[in-house]
Amino acid sequence: xxxxxxxxxxxxxxxxxxxxxxxxxxxxxxxxxxxxxxxxxxxxxxxxxxxxxxxxxxxxxxxxxxxxxxxxxxxxxxxxxxx
Numbered sequence: 001x002x003x004x005x006x007x008x009x010x011x012x013x014x015x016x017x018x019x020x021x022x023x024x025x026x027x028x029x030x031x032x033x034x035x036x037x038x039x040x041x042x043x044x045x046x047x048x049x050x051x052x053x054x055x056x057x058x059x060x061x062x063x064x065x066x067x068x069x070x071x072x073x074x075x076x077x078x079x080x081x082x083x
Contacts, residue, residue, distance in 0.1 A: 004058075004081055004082050005061065005079055005080070005081055005082070006054070006055070006056040006058060006079070006080045006081075006082050007076045007078070007079050007080075008040055008041070008052060008054055008076070008077050008078040008079075008080065009074050009075060009076055009077065010043050010052065010071045010072065010073060010074065010075050010077050011043070011050070011052070011073065011074075012043055012045050012050065012073050013045060013070075013071065013072050013073045014043045014044050014045030014046075014050075014070075014071060015043065015044045015045070015068055015069070015070060015071070016041060016042075016043060016065045016066075016067070016068065016069045016070070016071045016077060017041060017042040017043070017044060017049075017067060017068065018041060018042075018063065018067045019042075019067070020039075020042060020051075026063075026067075027039055027040055027041060027042075028040045028041070028060045028063065028078065029060065029063075030060050030061065030062060030063060031059065031060060032059065032060045033057075033058070033059050033060075034054050034057060034058060034059070034060060034080060035054075035057050036054060036055060036056055036057045037053050037054070037055075038053060038054055039051045039052065039053050040052055040053065040054050040060075040078050041063075041077055041078065043071060052077070054078070054080055056080060056082050057082065057083055058080040058081050058082040058083050059080065059081045059083075060078060060079075060080055060081075061079040061080060061081045062078070062079040063077070063078055064076055064077055064078060064079065065077055
């Protein structure tokens, strides 16, 4: 990773969701611009849904998981090329 890449990591173990509801569009796509504080995915753990936000603005470089994949605590989920 270069110096301009920020990695969003999961703060908890659970299930990774790209959208806020099953029939909704993904919250972010590769190539999309995001603002600091924007929700980029959801992690569900023990029936509690946690919105994961990016701390830095930039362009989504890669979504590292598929929808409904299991995710571990501190696992990288999204890479953002910072501005």
